[in-house]
Amino acid sequence: MLAIALMATATASAQRDMQLTISNIPNDKGQILVATKSGQWAKVKAEKGKIETTIKDVPDGKGTIYVFHDENGNGQLDEKDNIPMEYCAFGDYELSESNSKVDIELIYVPDKMKGHDRQAD
Template identity: 40%
Template sequence: MKTIKWVILFVFVAFAYTVSAQADLMIKVTNVRSDCGKVMIATDKGQYNMVDAKGAETVLELKDVPVGKCKVYVYHDENGNYQLDKEGDVPLENCAIVDLDVKAGRKEEVNIRLVDVRKKVKK
């Protein structure tokens, strides 16, 4: 009976740790086209942030990102309208989508390079 109690306690603690485990991410965004507008970032887990664009490279922080796999969406909102402008399905502003595997208990540094999707579509 004692063994069952210990197993249940272990499972409960492990579950609680995985549910609450989080990390902070420092995101360095490169290939920002200009100093105009903002660089916007969000995860599929609900974290988001934005900063003023300051040249070709910008750093953002995402706090309390749950441990595990997540997608990070970044774009340079050059005209400041808080939307990713598109022509049809093709983004007009430089953007990126990155898959991450977030580890617990440490501040991770991630580099993300924005791309001009229009150039890739024309190829």
């Protein structure tokens, strides 16, 4: 049993709190939903412009984060013809003892597809 416990400890990666800055939030409606590919998540009240939040116990190393502005508060990323209709973003990050900060900018996908940026309200 002791050998199994030692092996599990040796293979467990360090975890830390991710300091996340989310920018380009178009308005104060609804909430910002955040999830990492490794299973951590957060829900934060939306504030126009930029917010900062902390995601707890994120494993060190490389990962992916998904963020969207749930403007209508229904808990899901609204889509039309498989195109996100709410501001969203995803990106890769790498956490370490010397780097726990991640910045992500939301985009409005329909405008990116048209080749121009929609101005936030």
